[in-house]
Amino acid sequence: MGHNTRKKRNRWWMTVMPLYLFTVFFVALPMVYLLALSFLTRAQTWGVVNEFTLDNYLRIASPVYLNTFKESFRMAVLTTAGTLLIGYPFGYLMARLPARAKSLMMLLVVIPFWTSALMRMYGWIIIFRSNGLLDKLLMGLGITDSPLKLLYSYPAVLVGMVYSLLPFMILSVYSSTDKMDWSLVEAARDLGATKWEAFFTVTMKLTLPGILSGIVLVFIPSMGLFFIADILGGGKVMLVGNLIQNQLQSGRDWPFAAALSVVLMIFTSVMIWVYRKVSGVKDLEGLL
Amino acid sequence: MAEHILELDGIKKSFDKTQVLKGISLSVRQGEFITFLGASGCGKTTTLRIIAGLEAPDEGRVFLNGQDVTALEPNQRNVNTVFQNYALFPHMNVFANIAYGLKLKKVPPKEIAGKVEEILELVQLSGYEKRMPSELSGGQKQRVAIARAVVNNPQVLLLDEPLGALDLQLRRQMQVELKRIQKRLEITFLYITHDQEEALNMSDRIVVMDNGQLEQVGTPNEVYYHPRTSYAARFVGAANILSGRFCREEAGIAWIEVGSCPGEPAVLVQASLTDAQAELVRQGQVTPGQQVSMAVRSENILLEKEPGPGLRLLVKEKNFAGGMLRICLDGGVQGELVAGRQGIDSAFQAGDMATVRWEPEHGVLVDMEGSSKNGT
Amino acid sequence: MKKRIRFSAIYQAILLALMYVPILVVVAYSFNESKNSTIWGGWSLDWYRKLMKNRSLLEALKNSLILAALSSGAAGVIGTLGAVGMARVRWRSKGAVEYVSSIPIMIPEIILGMVFMAFYAMLGLPFGMVTLVLGHTAFCVPYVYMMVKSSLVGIDKSLGEAAKDLGASERRAFFDITLPLIFPAVLSGMLLAFAMSLDDVVISIFVTGARTNTLPIRIYTQLKSGVTPEINALCTVMLAVTFLLVGLSRALGGIRRR
Numbered sequence: 001m002g003h004n005t006r007k008k009r010n011r012w013w014m015t016v017m018p019l020y021l022f023t024v025f026f027v028a029l030p031m032v033y034l035l036a037l038s039f040l041t042r043a044q045t046w047g048v049v050n051e052f053t054l055d056n057y058l059r060i061a062s063p064v065y066l067n068t069f070k071e072s073f074r075m076a077v078l079t080t081a082g083t084l085l086i087g088y089p090f091g092y093l094m095a096r097l098p099a100r101a102k103s104l105m106m107l108l109v110v111i112p113f114w115t116s117a118l119m120r121m122y123g124w125i126i127i128f129r130s131n132g133l134l135d136k137l138l139m140g141l142g143i144t145d146s147p148l149k150l151l152y153s154y155p156a157v158l159v160g161m162v163y164s165l166l167p168f169m170i171l172s173v174y175s176s177t178d179k180m181d182w183s184l185v186e187a188a189r190d191l192g193a194t195k196w197e198a199f200f201t202v203t204m205k206l207t208l209p210g211i212l213s214g215i216v217l218v219f220i221p222s223m224g225l226f227f228i229a230d231i232l233g234g235g236k237v238m239l240v241g242n243l244i245q246n247q248l249q250s251g252r253d254w255p256f257a258a259a260l261s262v263v264l265m266i267f268t269s270v271m272i273w274v275y276r277k278v279s280g281v282k283d284l285e286g287l288l
Numbered sequence: 289m290a291e292h293i294l295e296l297d298g299i300k301k302s303f304d305k306t307q308v309l310k311g312i313s314l315s316v317r318q319g320e321f322i323t324f325l326g327a328s329g330c331g332k333t334t335t336l337r338i339i340a341g342l343e344a345p346d347e348g349r350v351f352l353n354g355q356d357v358t359a360l361e362p363n364q365r366n367v368n369t370v371f372q373n374y375a376l377f378p379h380m381n382v383f384a385n386i387a388y389g390l391k392l393k394k395v396p397p398k399e400i401a402g403k404v405e406e407i408l409e410l411v412q413l414s415g416y417e418k419r420m421p422s423e424l425s426g427g428q429k430q431r432v433a434i435a436r437a438v439v440n441n442p443q444v445l446l447l448d449e450p451l452g453a454l455d456l457q458l459r460r461q462m463q464v465e466l467k468r469i470q471k472r473l474e475i476t477f478l479y480i481t482h483d484q485e486e487a488l489n490m491s492d493r494i495v496v497m498d499n500g501q502l503e504q505v506g507t508p509n510e511v512y513y514h515p516r517t518s519y520a521a522r523f524v525g526a527a528n529i530l531s532g533r534f535c536r537e538e539a540g541i542a543w544i545e546v547g548s549c550p551g552e553p554a555v556l557v558q559a560s561l562t563d564a565q566a567e568l569v570r571q572g573q574v575t576p577g578q579q580v581s582m583a584v585r586s587e588n589i590l591l592e593k594e595p596g597p598g599l600r601l602l603v604k605e606k607n608f609a610g611g612m613l614r615i616c617l618d619g620g621v622q623g624e625l626v627a628g629r630q631g632i633d634s635a636f637q638a639g640d641m642a643t644v645r646w647e648p649e650h651g652v653l654v655d656m657e658g659s660s661k662n663g664t
Numbered sequence: 665m666k667k668r669i670r671f672s673a674i675y676q677a678i679l680l681a682l683m684y685v686p687i688l689v690v691v692a693y694s695f696n697e698s699k700n701s702t703i704w705g706g707w708s709l710d711w712y713r714k715l716m717k718n719r720s721l722l723e724a725l726k727n728s729l730i731l732a733a734l735s736s737g738a739a740g741v742i743g744t745l746g747a748v749g750m751a752r753v754r755w756r757s758k759g760a761v762e763y764v765s766s767i768p769i770m771i772p773e774i775i776l777g778m779v780f781m782a783f784y785a786m787l788g789l790p791f792g793m794v795t796l797v798l799g800h801t802a803f804c805v806p807y808v809y810m811m812v813k814s815s816l817v818g819i820d821k822s823l824g825e826a827a828k829d830l831g832a833s834e835r836r837a838f839f840d841i842t843l844p845l846i847f848p849a850v851l852s853g854m855l856l857a858f859a860m861s862l863d864d865v866v867i868s869i870f871v872t873g874a875r876t877n878t879l880p881i882r883i884y885t886q887l888k889s890g891v892t893p894e895i896n897a898l899c900t901v902m903l904a905v906t907f908l909l910v911g912l913s914r915a916l917g918g919i920r921r922r
Binding site: 013022086109112119125133166221231257 | 672675676679680682683684685686687688689690693741742743745746748749750752753755757761764765767768770771772773774775778779780781782783786798801802805809859862863865866869870880883884887888891895896899902903906907909910914
């Protein structure tokens with residue numbers, strides 16, 4: 001029994017050590033610390049006192065902060081709806097292009113995605129600012145006769161959000177549409193469905209994984225993209241991300257910021273969990 | 289040099305509690321072309337991987353040229369493998385692929401160049417040195433894979449279904465060529481296939497494997513005409529298997545009582561006995577009335593319209609398969625019997641009755657204890 | 665049918681145009697003579713000249729490049745070794761570690777920034793390049809890891825076996841066969857990580873020190889206070905760099921697929 005089984009000198013464990021150590025010490029441990037921090041008390045002037053408290057979480061439940069969560073949620077829902085409405089047809093049509101046009105289109109969609117997010121926001125500032133490009137265009141066409149003052153408004157933030165996150169939706173929808181078996185749609189048509197009936201009963205259902213992963217990929221970051229609200233909203237739009245940043249940098253209330261982060265993280269995890277349950281997929285479609 | 293270039297001694301191997309090899313013992317002579325024949329999942333590939341050192345056996349030993357190599361890594365054994373999917377290194381050209389093993393052995397570059405050139409000539413790919421594997425056809429990849437292995441002058445060359453991915457015509461051509469290469473280099477080939485035609489065409493000896501055990505080891509002739517077990521008979525050449533009661537033995541011929549349908553009188557048929565089987569009968573190990581099985585190949589089944597000595601059976605249907613006309617007969621309790629014919633035979637139609645018989649030397653007794661499942 | 669194609673083509677064209685307008689606007693204004701971005705004053709390269717003289721912006725650019733190089737380099741080593749090793753070890757903790765290591769690109773960046781800031785402060789690390797590299801490496805690792813992992817899946821297991829069969833030790837087989845085959849994936853993962861690091865604002869804002877500026881931080885603060893067209897010029901330069909990186913990564917991906 002096993003008298004001659006080779007002792008494999010397996011040294012591969014050494015190669016995973018950097019990943020293990022880094023993940024444990026610089027990813028897992030910080031997150032555990034954040035959780036602990038959220039139960040600690042804020043010191044009078046600066047720093048943290050090691051005293052257990054639930055205050056930070058109770059404070060979130062106060063109307064002011066609850067409102068911020070509501071506001072963030074509304075923004076995230078609107079952003080997701082916007083990207084879905086605009087992005088679904090685009091991703092769908094993209095998958096139906098001939099192969100060469102497809103890869104060109106892919107490149108065209110990915111390039112803005114790779115461009116600095118700040119640069120793109122800056123572009124919107126130039127467009128939206130009063131007497132900016134949009135105003136000039138509208139006034140030149142005689143549609144309006146005074147500047148619209150679009151910058152630093154809710155719609156500006158929404159446009160910025162939708163614009164930044166649109167590629168995620170497009171690519172998700174695209175990748176699931178591209179994988180779809182078109183003969184199923186043809187079968188539905190053959191069985192007497194009209195074009196639209198076939199679309200709603202077959203195509204929509206089959207591209208659902210792409211829609212779901214697109215929703216997750218858009219919804220999660222839109223809760224936290226504080227700098228878009230900051231730059232395009234000019235402080236008028238307050239999202240959870242902005243709240244956390246304020247608490248950290250101006251308020252210096254780290255435990256409260258930690259509690260906010262934990263709540264946001266739980267929210268995010270639940271979304272991913274639900275996504276996995278519903279779609280049965282482990283990785284997000286079109287993530288990379 | 290030891291008498292046997294390769295010896296397997298009681299190899300056992302399990303994966304996740306499923307035993308895939310149940311004690312394999314085999315000896316292979318230098319220069320032999322030996323083929324492992326069996327259905328997929330019978331354990332033939334595992335056996336090969338154990339010889340190559342890619343898997344370690346749970347029990348048993350592997351000897352190469354008399355030396356116990358069981359504990360050695362694959363790179364420490366003078367055995368090379370031609371992989372099923374070729375496994376050519378995609379980032380190296382043909383020359384680099386073939387030279388890889390020699391380079392690892394620190395052969396001087398000049399010598400490597402000469403050897404590679406020589407081997408490319410042998411596999412008829414001279415001038416292909418600079419090609420990348422992706423630029424080669426399936427057959428060419430196959431030749432490079434063979435060249436890459438044999439250039440190292442291994443004691444045993446292991447080939448794992450090397451022709452499986454090629455089309456029929458190319459496969460036939462490569463069979464001839466492999467045999468030529470083997471004769472020329474005088475290397476021991478251990479060849480794995482599930483294709484009986486390949487096995488019968490090329491091998492000096494065939495090892496029929498099933499369910500992790502050796503069913504029969506013998507020359508193509510022996511395995512084809514004298515299958516020892518019903519599995520070997522069915523797998524090699526798809527023979528008919530009949531079961532019945534042993535009656536008596538006369539001059540190396542066994543008389544067996546078989547029934548076709550319940551209630552109908554039994555019929556006596558004949559099968560020839562090997563010397564070993566005849567010895568068993570003489571020793572009284574096989575007694576009258578004992579259940580035995582016999583095999584008879586479909587092409588050896590004779591059909592006559594008139595009633596006579598033999599089984600009287602109904603012709604169920606006729607169809608073409610594998611270039612042969614198959615006449616399927618309803619054998620009652622024996623299941624279906626198949627008679628094979630070359631060309632078109634219009635003497636019998638579905639619904640006709642036919643008398644079935646065969647020459648005694650074409651019937652073979654199978655599954656007799658003691659005469660099977662031991663290697664040479 | 666023709667009408668439908670035309671409609672969908674128009675839709676796609678409009679959306680693509682909208683995607684590119686903000687980028688093109690920034691690029692166009694970098695060549696604007698006038699300082700006021702609401703007025704077009706004719707073509708000029710002035711802002712590029714001014715950019716070349718702006719020491720603090722160039723310093724920020726230098727920091728960003730160093731940061732991106734260090735963190736994508738570290739991620740290249742950790743991610744590649746990790747992906748290769750994970751394919752060969754059979755530990756129970758494997759799945760958990762793999763999952764946790766991918767968290768940095770799954771959760772909102774702001775949480776990650778918060779997490780790192782609090783943790784580094786607790787450890788008493790000096791905020792600056794060290795903390796930046798640690799934070800960026802955390803979100804660079806998953807990119808390399810995922811790229812290498814998926815390319816390893818595509819490599820035929822029998823190639824390594826063939827190398828060993830031909831006399832290579834396990835280590836030799838890795839360096840001769842596996843590494844050259846996954847190398848394009850390693851590079852393209854590292855380029856992706858490099859670009860992500862170069863572009864990152866959120867995490868950088870949280871983990872940087874008072875004296876270490878990266879380019880995105882500079883741009884961000886300027887966008888909030890007041891912009892000089894030098895930023896346009898800088899953005900245009902960055903855009904060119906990004907294009908170069910994307911092009912390289914794509915080309916490498918192309919080699920890999922072949």
